Amino acid sequence: MIDKSVYDKLITYQDILTDKFRLEEQMDDLPKIIASKNEVLLRAKKSYLTKHKRFKQLEENVHSLEKKINELRLEKSEYEEKINLVKTQKEYEAIDRTLKTNKEREDEISIQIMQDRRMTDDLRSDIEDYELNLKQQEEEISKEQDRINIELDKIKKELDVIKKKEAEIVPEIGDDFRYKFEKIVKNKEGKGIVAITGGYCTGCFLVLPPEYINKVRSNDKIYFCPNCSRTLYFDESPDNIFTINDEEMDDSDFFSFDE
């Protein structure tokens, strides 16, 4: 025989577990908000770094092209001095050719510098936008983290209270049964113990045969719904007892379900 108060304990334990599972789920979910924001931030940082690297490369390129153009100009003035001192037409033509090639090269480099500068200017403003945006994202995440930490603290406190209640009730429920019951509460939307009312399990609405209902009612041990595995107890309210009519019960319903 079991003490009928065990059902009340199980209902209390079920409420405790439901609260505990809900809070644990919240604790798991809260950091996920930040995780996805951090992922976005990380991607933005990566593309910022790529742009920054490209910017530095272009800057270096412009720098070396400017160096090259200065060299060409120096050469040019040297040749211009030489051309005044030439003695033959052949020498004159050779220097003149060199000066022309030099000029063409200088023009090419000037165009390249202009293009690279335009690109560095665009990249610079792009990079500035990125920096501003990254800063905003980081601030937002930091604020969100603060908010989450406060929330987590609150949940932890609530959980502590619930775990104390759990620790008080657990010794009154056998360990083997407790694990089974916990699993049912977790898997069956917080309902691990349900009443038999009107001849059926109020967890899954399976119609139960009268013999089975009588067994549950006898309280010789704890019974489970053969369909949904929830712990069953008989609802002893007068209305319920009145509705029990053995002749109306049909065993075929009971056996048609897989256990």
Ligand SMILES: [Zn+2]
């Ligand atoms: Zn059931």
